[in-house]
Amino acid sequence: MTINTLAKGGSVFIILIVAMQDPDMGMKMRNQRLLITVIPMVKGVEFLLWFLTEALHVGDMLVRYGYIYPLKEPRSYTRWPASELDYAIYLAKKNIRKQGERWNMKGYSLLHKRINHTWDFVVMQAREQLRASKQRRKADRIVLECQEQAYWLINRPPVRSLSSLLCVHLCFRPFCLQIETSKRALGRNRVKSSICLESFTKYSEQYQNHDPIMQGCLPSNPWISDDTAHWTMNSEMVPVPTRLRVERWSFSFMELLNDVMGRKEFMTYLEKEFSAENLCFWQACEDIRHGESSKIIEKVEEVYKNFLAPGAARWVNIDSKTMDKTLEGIKHPHRFVMDDAQMHIYFLMKKDSYPRYLKSELYKNMLAKAIVPQETKKSVFPFMRRQRHASPSPAQAASQTPPEGGRAKGAGQAGTNSAAGSNA
Amino acid sequence: MRPKYMRSPLIPEMATQEVQLNETLAHLKTESETLKSKLEEERAKLHDVELHQVAEKVEGLGQFVMKTRRTLKGHGNKVLCMDWCKDKRRIVSSSQDGKVIVWDAFTTNKEHAVTMPCTWVMACAYAPSGCAVACGGLDNKCSVYPLSLDKNENLAAKKKSVAMHTNYLSACSFTNSDMQILTSSGDGTCALWDVESGQLLQSFHGHAADVLCLDLAPSETGNTFVSGGCDKKANVWDMRSGQCIQSFETHESDINSVRYYPSGDAFASGSDDATCRLYDLRADREVAIYSKESIIFGVSSVDFSLSGRLLFGGYNDYTINVWDVLKGTRVSILFGHENRVSTLRVSPDGTAFCTGSWDHTLRVRAICSLI
Numbered sequence: 001m002t003i004n005t006l007a008k009g010g011s012v013f014i015i016l017i018v019a020m021q022d023p024d025m026g027m028k029m030r031n032q033r034l035l036i037t038v039i040p041m042v043k044g045v046e047f048l049l050w051f052l053t054e055a056l057h058v059g060d061m062l063v064r065y066g067y068i069y070p071l072k073e074p075r076s077y078t079r080w081p082a083s084e085l086d087y088a089i090y091l092a093k094k095n096i097r098k099q100g101e102r103w104n105m106k107g108y109s110l111l112h113k114r115i116n117h118t119w120d121f122v123v124m125q126a127r128e129q130l131r132a133s134k135q136r137r138k139a140d141r142i143v144l145e146c147q148e149q150a151y152w153l154i155n156r157p158p159v160r161s162l163s164s165l166l167c168v169h170l171c172f173r174p175f176c177l178q179i180e181t182s183k184r185a186l187g188r189n190r191v192k193s194s195i196c197l198e199s200f201t202k203y204s205e206q207y208q209n210h211d212p213i214m215q216g217c218l219p220s221n222p223w224i225s226d227d228t229a230h231w232t233m234n235s236e237m238v239p240v241p242t243r244l245r246v247e248r249w250s251f252s253f254m255e256l257l258n259d260v261m262g263r264k265e266f267m268t269y270l271e272k273e274f275s276a277e278n279l280c281f282w283q284a285c286e287d288i289r290h291g292e293s294s295k296i297i298e299k300v301e302e303v304y305k306n307f308l309a310p311g312a313a314r315w316v317n318i319d320s321k322t323m324d325k326t327l328e329g330i331k332h333p334h335r336f337v338m339d340d341a342q343m344h345i346y347f348l349m350k351k352d353s354y355p356r357y358l359k360s361e362l363y364k365n366m367l368a369k370a371i372v373p374q375e376t377k378k379s380v381f382p383f384m385r386r387q388r389h390a391s392p393s394p395a396q397a398a399s400q401t402p403p404e405g406g407r408a409k410g411a412g413q414a415g416t417n418s419a420a421g422s423n424a
Numbered sequence: 425m426r427p428k429y430m431r432s433p434l435i436p437e438m439a440t441q442e443v444q445l446n447e448t449l450a451h452l453k454t455e456s457e458t459l460k461s462k463l464e465e466e467r468a469k470l471h472d473v474e475l476h477q478v479a480e481k482v483e484g485l486g487q488f489v490m491k492t493r494r495t496l497k498g499h500g501n502k503v504l505c506m507d508w509c510k511d512k513r514r515i516v517s518s519s520q521d522g523k524v525i526v527w528d529a530f531t532t533n534k535e536h537a538v539t540m541p542c543t544w545v546m547a548c549a550y551a552p553s554g555c556a557v558a559c560g561g562l563d564n565k566c567s568v569y570p571l572s573l574d575k576n577e578n579l580a581a582k583k584k585s586v587a588m589h590t591n592y593l594s595a596c597s598f599t600n601s602d603m604q605i606l607t608s609s610g611d612g613t614c615a616l617w618d619v620e621s622g623q624l625l626q627s628f629h630g631h632a633a634d635v636l637c638l639d640l641a642p643s644e645t646g647n648t649f650v651s652g653g654c655d656k657k658a659n660v661w662d663m664r665s666g667q668c669i670q671s672f673e674t675h676e677s678d679i680n681s682v683r684y685y686p687s688g689d690a691f692a693s694g695s696d697d698a699t700c701r702l703y704d705l706r707a708d709r710e711v712a713i714y715s716k717e718s719i720i721f722g723v724s725s726v727d728f729s730l731s732g733r734l735l736f737g738g739y740n741d742y743t744i745n746v747w748d749v750l751k752g753t754r755v756s757i758l759f760g761h762e763n764r765v766s767t768l769r770v771s772p773d774g775t776a777f778c779t780g781s782w783d784h785t786l787r788v789r790a791i792c793s794l795i
Contacts, residue, residue, distance in 0.1 A: 120588065120589075120590075120615075120624055120627065123588060123590070124588075124624075172448070172449065172452060174632050175449075175452040175453060175455075175456045176452065177629065177630055177668075178456045178459075178460075179452070179455055179456050179459055181630065181668050181671050182456070182459035182460055182462075182463050183459065184667075184668075184669070185463050185670060185671065185708070186459070186462060186463055186466060188670070188708060190466070190467065190470050190706070190707060190708045191470070191706040191707055192470045192472055192707070193470060193471045193472050193473050193474075193704070193707050193709075193711065194472050194473045194478065195706075196689065196690075196704045196706045196707040196711070197473060197474075197475050197478040197479075197704070197707075197711060198478055199687070199689060200475070200478075200685070200687075200689075200690070200732070200749070200750060201478060201479060201481075201482055201750055203685075203686070203687050203731070203732055204482070204731050204732055204733040204749070204750060205482070206731075207686070207730060207731035207732065207733075208731050208733065210730060210731065210774075211729055211730040211731035211733065211774055212730065212773065212774045212775040212776075212790075212791075213729045213730065213734060213770075213774055213775075213777075213790075213791050214485075214729065214731055214733060214734070216791070217775060221775050221776070221790050221791070222513075222530065222775060223493045223494070223530075223775055223776045223788060223790040224491075224493060224790050224791075224792060228530070230775070231512060231513070231773075234773070253644075254644050286600075289600075290599065290600045290601035290603060290604065291601065291603055292603050292618075292620045293603075293618045293620060293621055293623065293625075294620060294621070335625075336664055339664075343645065346644070388530055388531045389531070390528060390531050390533065391511070391513065391528070391530075393514070393528075393535060393554070393571070393573060394509065394510075394511055394514075394553060394554025394555060395536075395554060395555050395570075395571035395572060395573055
């Protein structure tokens, strides 16, 4: 071979030929005897192999430097350097399709530990991409899968760099979180034990009469006597409530609001005082907080129109600072946008309207009318069992009337088993 | 002759990097420990009296006679979890063989039955409206089944997959409505999901090991919940921001169950270390331990009676211990199950409580007389 140096202006072929003869990277040269002459030669097969390897390498360079790229560019085909998040998504997809290469399971679990906090995002992305790919034509899908696989074979993060960064996350993170929590906890206001513990004794004392396990219940515990009268008398809407129930409304504002009947009574009282819009506003805010995500925007609009807009039909009285903050937040409505305003109104009702309600004629009358059920005398033959009647299932009640916004309404229907369960 | 692109890159600075990393790690460790002991000091400063001292003036409780009033048989394997419906008589329970059954406990009739595609259904919950149940376990998911009384309808067909974790689901609970579910998982996180869209609304990171239980706070603002895990910690979380507000680490083993005191100012926890403990949220510390030397088996589940005076604990030695919350003494011990008690809940109106056990049955108990 006479060409072994790069002359000036050498063509591509000359470059190749010179490279072929490189002692490290080139082909394996041998000496062949031809009669008395020794000629350096190379085996045909080796010649082919060398070319193929270098061709692959060139091809890879072309892809890596972006001369060749897929036409429809899915997000995960980012250019070098690829993010580990994308690699995690790729492995998650393979895992889901159960084609996970055994040898990289370790890398997968290392990655998992490391970016644990975004793992749900990774899995969701993987599922999304798989779902999207199913909609492609089969030919396209296969081509894209091959490309992806080839891409990651080249670009997968090498295990060594995984381990050094792994140290940072795996080891540091729990300590960082712990330090953050401790710092926050140190800043808390604490209450003296004597005050806190006193409240437990007070609470237990206040509720003792209402606790069926401690004090029994009137007329009788349904589980003992098989008589559901106790439940019938205490169902959501009854013409006359029991005395214990009405008493409980005076324990705390929350007790009053949690009882459907109590809330209705309170609304009647507020209407007399011309401040019913407060309770309506509070209820509307609760609906936003606990309702379907898809309806949040329209519900916030409704609330703004009815309660917050200047000149609204049922305008609620909120201090200007909270009002400004809420109006600002309404521009980008989310589940908790009404929280501050709702709290303000809640405490307004609690401090003002609620105590007055408890002193009002309406409440006092209710308390006076309330019934105290007679205790059922224990039957002479304790072994005779009453027939236990079924009650309408809350599920059935809901299927007849479509549920509104997921509010807990069904429980009420189940309690009104007037015909079914109460007679002996 | 290796192709060029398969040679891995050299990282010469690895050695010095590692030394730096180790130093930072040690520094973080010491900072964490110092802060923790400082926190304990602060907490101890305001602790001026013990609960049983305050409770001395409270009347003692008499003897209880609690009888099993209903036995629900129908599960083919260990009962793992149960929940009451708001109508005070219906129950949903789940078991190891993948079956989830909805009972009318009062009549002991089975109303619905669903077979999950996985075994070990460790979590189940009744929706507040009574129209659906949620359950999950080894499938790493929480699924919601709307309940239909149409005999021809296959409940499994309407199933909605809501939550998706990377390890088993240990507990789930609906929040104030049917629209959101709170879950805890063996992957160390809790998460809040939107039922309708299956979207993750908030995730809660902070436990260093599997989270085994959770409970929602009955507070006015309704924004917090507590979780307990295998890292012996009980954490209180803010549902809006995802931050851990308070953390308590006094148990000596996995916390299997947490339950709020009815007023929302405290919560109780039951653990494998055979104790139940009461933590006060305003005092920010543990205020009572319910234990006895003779009790050596772990507690699987706890719940309060309606007034909060009694704490019921289901234990792995097949018994139920009833504790006087204020005085710290054991009031009663109940027998009946033939294998460990795995789940225990007091009914919504406090008239009875139900226990589920590995002996395949559920028992509903009520007080017969108070002497």
